[in-house]
Amino acid sequence: MPIEASCRKAIDYYYAAPFSWRVEKMKLTREKDAIIVNDSLTLASIPPEVYNYRLGNRSALEWIINQYRVTIDKRSGITSDPNREDDPRIHHSVDWSCGDG
Secondary structure (H helix, E strand, C coil): CCEEEECCCEEEECCCCCCCCCCEEEEECCCCCEEEEEECCCEEEECCCHHHCCCCCHHHHHHHHHCCCCCCCCCCHHHEEECCCCCCCCCCCCCCCCCCC
């Protein structure tokens, strides 16, 4: 099922039942052409151009994949969970926009 991106490129997504948006830890496939969000959702057909936008030594996409996950602070035991729907600071949407490269 393609999602039409604002840069006019289609991104495919595949999901299995039961479907969930919940993220524990996302990861890229070995070929870096798909993101495994969880056991029920994979975003495929990731164009190679998305890796051109860099934040330091990583692409912005790789940085987001690394940061957007459930973590537990070892010292305090506090859980940081981006899936918290009760927190208005958490933005629950996906913006598939592309830069000019």
